[in-house]
Amino acid sequence: MGILALILCVLLSPQLVAAQEPTNPVASTPSPPSDSLFTQYQSDYQYQVKLYQDAYRLYTEKKQINLKYNTVTTQKEALAAAKNAIQSRNNLLKSYLLALRVKLDMYQSANPDETEKNKITLNSWEKWLDDQNPIIETINNAEDAANFSQVFKSRHNELQKAVYTAIIIDRINQKTAILNQLTDFSQNLKKSPQIPSDQLHWFNPINIQTDLIRQAFNQAITATNQIQVGDQFSNFYPEASQQLIKVDGYLIDITKTLKSIIIKFIN
Amino acid sequence: MADQDFQSQPTQEQNPLIPRGQQPSLIIPKSQPLPNADPKVKLLKKLGLIVGLLLIVSFILPIFLTRSHPTASRLPQPTIPASPPTPFVTISNPTSLGQYQNFFDQIENDIKNSSLEFPPPQYDPEIKP
Numbered sequence: 001m002g003i004l005a006l007i008l009c010v011l012l013s014p015q016l017v018a019a020q021e022p023t024n025p026v027a028s029t030p031s032p033p034s035d036s037l038f039t040q041y042q043s044d045y046q047y048q049v050k051l052y053q054d055a056y057r058l059y060t061e062k063k064q065i066n067l068k069y070n071t072v073t074t075q076k077e078a079l080a081a082a083k084n085a086i087q088s089r090n091n092l093l094k095s096y097l098l099a100l101r102v103k104l105d106m107y108q109s110a111n112p113d114e115t116e117k118n119k120i121t122l123n124s125w126e127k128w129l130d131d132q133n134p135i136i137e138t139i140n141n142a143e144d145a146a147n148f149s150q151v152f153k154s155r156h157n158e159l160q161k162a163v164y165t166a167i168i169i170d171r172i173n174q175k176t177a178i179l180n181q182l183t184d185f186s187q188n189l190k191k192s193p194q195i196p197s198d199q200l201h202w203f204n205p206i207n208i209q210t211d212l213i214r215q216a217f218n219q220a221i222t223a224t225n226q227i228q229v230g231d232q233f234s235n236f237y238p239e240a241s242q243q244l245i246k247v248d249g250y251l252i253d254i255t256k257t258l259k260s261i262i263i264k265f266i267n
Numbered sequence: 268m269a270d271q272d273f274q275s276q277p278t279q280e281q282n283p284l285i286p287r288g289q290q291p292s293l294i295i296p297k298s299q300p301l302p303n304a305d306p307k308v309k310l311l312k313k314l315g316l317i318v319g320l321l322l323i324v325s326f327i328l329p330i331f332l333t334r335s336h337p338t339a340s341r342l343p344q345p346t347i348p349a350s351p352p353t354p355f356v357t358i359s360n361p362t363s364l365g366q367y368q369n370f371f372d373q374i375e376n377d378i379k380n381s382s383l384e385f386p387p388p389q390y391d392p393e394i395k396p
Contacts, residue, residue: 042385045388049388052388052390056390056391056394059394059396062396063396066396075396078396079396081396082394082395082396085391085394086394089390089391089394092388092390093388093390096387096388099385100385103385142395142396145394145395145396146395148395149392149393149394149395152392152393153392153393156392160387163387164387167384167385167386167387170385171381171382171384174377174380174381175378175381177377178374178377178378178381181374181377182374185370244382245382248378248381248382251374251378252375252378255371255374255375258371259364259367259371262364262365262367263363263364266365266367267363267364267365
């Protein structure tokens with residue numbers, strides 16, 4: 001009698017009952033990653049934005065006064081304000097790069113290698129900015145400041161490219177994660193016994209839309225590889241962003257296709 | 268005189284076999300009127316009947332009626348909805364996504380969030396005094 005009760009308990013255990021239920025397309029979808037760490041670094045970045053704006057405002061004031069009076073005192077004050085603004089700019093950029101790197105972590109699983117490459121690039125820029133801090137301390141006159149400015153400006157385009165590429169990669173990763181969820185859902189839905197095997201052509205549009213998404217991703221990445229010529233940064237972001245807007249439309253189309261299948265065959 | 272005439276002219280038909288002097292008298296003397304013959308009493312009776320009926324209708328009848336049906340106070344008080352009810356209640360929605368609704372809501376929300384930008388800061392690359 002006891003053995004019989006034990007067998008019944010085992011057979012009716014929730015896990016086994018769940019395993020016997022029909023395939024749930026949602027069951028395999030991963031939970032979205034937590035963004036609490038990013039929020040924390042984003043807050044720090046916002047704080048650095050304010051500090052930089054204050055420092056830059058003071059720098060422009062002192063610069064104007066020095067241009068007007070050009071005394072020893074106004075020169076010293078202008079130099080001090082410029083050094084402070086450069087320092088604030090460094091902190092601002094570093095806090096932004098750090099937040100962006102943490103943001104890349106959130107969806108790295110969608111494209112691990114490319115994301116890791118971008119994270120390493122961002123980290124190298126953070127180190128470069130760190131290296132600039134002691135140099136900023138050694139600026140003693142207008143000539144030192146001008147030289148420093150020249151070096152920084154020569155790296156500006158590279159830095160911009162690294163930043164905008166990382167933003168594009170992060171957006172691609174987010175959309176890839178969504179596409180992966182929809183693909184998993186679609187694959188599980190195909191296994192549903194409620195959908196007859198001769199009706200699987202209903203899923204065909206999803207394959208087409210997925211191909212279009214991959215094409216748009218490739219075009220966005222191609223845009224980031226645009227060669228920078230001259231002093232002015234050639235911003236590829238609008239072009240790449242346009243491709244990602246197309247992706248949003250294709251993702252919505254996939255959801256509509258899946259909804260139609262559910263309404264027709266499941267519910 | 269009038270009384271004599273009244274007695275000598277009985278209303279009932281007389282039995283010819285019985286001598287006239289021994290005929291049973293059915294005449295009721297005027298000095299002994301019938302009970303209840305007073306119109307005031309009749310009126311009072313009628314009034315009593317009406318009052319009794321009114322009492323039955325107003326008090327007693329409801330008690331008997333409410334024994335078989337619960338009173339309003341016994342009934343569960345209907346809860347008044349905060350918002351007016353929808354005019355049409357759909358028992359089954361043919362376009363419902365059922366258990367998958369949350370999944371699609373989440374996906375659509377994620378698509379929107381994936382377009383949220385984290386733009387780089389605007390800064391002056393050429394700071395010099």
